[in-house]
């Protein structure tokens with residue numbers, strides 16, 4: 346496993362003064378504690394350019410820079426850890442699926458080893474990116490995108506903002522596809538990584554069919570959840586179509 350610690354570049358913030366043209370009402374309720382334990386309202390620190398409403402999902406989206414700004418105020422360290430997925434290797438058969446886990450560290454003070462936001466100062470979240478939900482981009486960008494998504498989710502989650510606010514990096518994903526029920530990093534996904542890899546790495550149609558039969562047997566003995574079956578089925582069909590076209 347590759348492990349690295351990165352220094353995250355911080356946007357230069359001169360002050361956190363209330364901005365006059367701050368955003369409209371729906372986002373006004375969002376708030377978090379800064380590192381001193383003082384309540385900060387999103388509307389006071391986020392500008393119009395840093396957020397927008399995604400109507401289809403009815404979610405507020407914050408830019409990555411806005412989330413970095415929030416992180417700094419909240420006392421979340423600029424150093425975070427990145428782990429590459431051990432089970433998913435990006436290649437052209439899985440649409441260059443990049444899965445990374447980012448662990449953020451909060452330096453805000455708190456009681457009992459926790460911080461002002463949570464009992465746990467560290468939080469690990471998974472981010473993913475591939476050619477389908479992030480089109481026209483290369484490997485380096487996809488990895489970076491997965492990392493940004495994981496970081497953004499971790500910050501919002503740590504500050505308890507995640508239920509109503511999403512990051513722009515995720516929004517890009519929403520716009521392309523409906524959120525799948527089985528996503529990398531979830532327990533449901535991890536449970537079927539063997540099957541996923543078998544499908545994606547099948548050398549030819551015959552091997553793929555064999556994998557299909559094996560999964561079918563698993564379905565018969567109720568090995569999978571409904572969502573897992575749906576996911577494996579669509580992945581199988583996609584691969585099957587691709588392999589079939591090769592003949």
Ligand SMILES: [Zn+2]
Pocket residue numbers: 419451452453460461462463466503
């Ligand atoms: Zn914290």
